[in-house]
Amino acid sequence: MSTSLRNNQNVVLAAAAGCLLLAGTALAFYWVPNAPIEGFRQRIFYFHVPIALTAYACFGWAAWKALRLLWTRERRYDLESYTAVHMGVIFGILTLVTGSIWARTSWGHWWVWGSRQLVLFLVLFLFYAAYFMLRYSVEPGPRRANMSAVYALFGVALIPISFLAIRLAEDLVHPVVFTHDVQSKLTGSQLLTFVVCLVGMLSLAGSFYVNELTGKRLDARLRELQEALQ
Amino acid sequence: MTFLGDVLALARKDLLLELRSRDTVPAMLLFVVSTLVVFHFALPSDASATAETGLLWVALLFTALLGLVRAFVAEREERVLDGLVLAPCDRSAIWLGKVIGVMVFLMAAEVVALPAYALFFRPVGWELVAAVALADVGLAAVGTLLGAMAAAGRARELLLPLLFLPLVIPIVVGGVGASATGDPGRYLAFLGLYDAVFAILSWASFEYVVTE
Numbered sequence: 226m227s228t229s230l231r232n233n234q235n236v237v238l239a240a241a242a243g244c245l246l247l248a249g250t251a252l253a254f255y256w257v258p259n260a261p262i263e264g265f266r267q268r269i270f271y272f273h274v275p276i277a278l279t280a281y282a283c284f285g286w287a288a289w290k291a292l293r294l295l296w297t298r299e300r301r302y303d304l305e306s307y308t309a310v311h312m313g314v315i316f317g318i319l320t321l322v323t324g325s326i327w328a329r330t331s332w333g334h335w336w337v338w339g340s341r342q343l344v345l346f347l348v349l350f351l352f353y354a355a356y357f358m359l360r361y362s363v364e365p366g367p368r369r370a371n372m373s374a375v376y377a378l379f380g381v382a383l384i385p386i387s388f389l390a391i392r393l394a395e396d397l398v399h400p401v402v403f404t405h406d407v408q409s410k411l412t413g414s415q416l417l418t419f420v421v422c423l424v425g426m427l428s429l430a431g432s433f434y435v436n437e438l439t440g441k442r443l444d445a446r447l448r449e450l451q452e453a454l455q
Numbered sequence: 456m457t458f459l460g461d462v463l464a465l466a467r468k469d470l471l472l473e474l475r476s477r478d479t480v481p482a483m484l485l486f487v488v489s490t491l492v493v494f495h496f497a498l499p500s501d502a503s504a505t506a507e508t509g510l511l512w513v514a515l516l517f518t519a520l521l522g523l524v525r526a527f528v529a530e531r532e533e534r535v536l537d538g539l540v541l542a543p544c545d546r547s548a549i550w551l552g553k554v555i556g557v558m559v560f561l562m563a564a565e566v567v568a569l570p571a572y573a574l575f576f577r578p579v580g581w582e583l584v585a586a587v588a589l590a591d592v593g594l595a596a597v598g599t600l601l602g603a604m605a606a607a608g609r610a611r612e613l614l615l616p617l618l619f620l621p622l623v624i625p626i627v628v629g630g631v632g633a634s635a636t637g638d639p640g641r642y643l644a645f646l647g648l649y650d651a652v653f654a655i656l657s658w659a660s661f662e663y664v665v666t667e
Contacts, residue, residue, distance in 0.1 A: 295660075354617075355617040355618045355621060358617050359608065359618060362608035362614050363604075363607050371663040371666070375600075382653065383622060386625050386653075389645065393629070
């Protein structure tokens with residue numbers, strides 16, 4: 226990567242996110258035909274699902290950085306993993322909000338326990354919210370970095386296990402009566418819109434990540450300087 | 456000493472401490488029985504089997520939490536953990552020793568809780584016993600690791616439930632499913648899967664939690 230590109234990584238990512246999301250919104254609202262059953266309201270699919278996938282990507286990225294930290298013991302990975310979890314939680318909350326809106330328009334309720342993705346995101350949200358509690362309650366240092374990394378790794382193991390648990394619980398508590406009107410096979414125009422929105426969301430998360438990481442690094446540097454002065 | 460010898464010595468230390476001070480297990484026993492009594496008053500008289508087993512699992516979860524909060528008190532206040540980390544043994548032996556101790560406490564609580572449940576609510580089948588035994592492994596494995604994490608924090612008693620509960624939701628699903636549905640096999644297999652995944656993860660990562 227050339228130096229100018231690396232220095233302007235954030236600008237490039239933000240510009241890409243802006244253009245792609247604008248294009249995606251335009252495509253989702255004006256180009257894609259209405260879905261057969263759900264009609265107009267199905268279009269929230271082009272925002273809800275990319276946001277959810279972006280949240281997974283952030284959690285995965287956080288776990289990868291956590292693994293790198295435990296492996297190499299390099300301290301910079303701690304902040305990177307933390308920032309990724311931070312972004313994941315933001316996109317997780319957005320998933321809950323958009324999913325809730327979709328549930329309301331499709332089924333008339335703001336919260337539906339039958340929707341697997343929503344329940345999974347609620348569990349993940351609770352889990353990763355505790356990550357922040359852990360970080361705030363432990364003194365900064367290598368041990369906190371290790372603990373946060375272990376916790377972030379537990380998160381990626383929890384995603385598939387929770388998903389399985391939620392599927393099992395459905396048979397137990399209530400059968401699934403509703404499903405969203407998302408065809409198993411997307412048509413060409415739907416797929417294109419979806420991909421544009423997904424790449425847009427990913428670049429948005431990337432741009433947030435780079436930005437936040439710079440801020441957090443600056444913060445940490447400042448604190449080190451402050452301590453050195455005292 | 457071998458790894459197994461270390462583990463047994465550490466587990467023996469926890470059990471001996473408990474035998475002499477008796478401050479955790481009696482509390483867990485009283486707690487689980489009083490929780491069941493509270494649930495009797497919280498449930499309608501015609502509650503379903505799922506509701507009743509569900510509440511039993513909630514009671515077991517909170518009892519485990521009670522034991523786990525106590526499990527690291529000596530380690531923290533008397534700085535035992537610092538000494539153990541300095542000792543020439545594998546760090547995962549510390550984890551496994553603690554897991555065995557916690558599991559023994561949990562089982563002691565369940566030996567009282569399950570008959571009490573059978574007395575107050577409905578008979579206990581083999582599925583419930585099997586599910587409880589499998590869940591103990593997962594609860595102790597995950598709880599010990601998180602307990603060590605929480606012990607390093609400022610608000611330990613507050614932090615542990617926050618870390619613990621989201622992680623053990625799958626255990627509740629498996630436990631309730633195994634004991635309240637006609638098809639316990641799937642749920643027991645799921646509990647076994649949970650135990651395997653999280654026991655291996657905890658085993659491998661405990662060293663990082665107690666060292667710098």
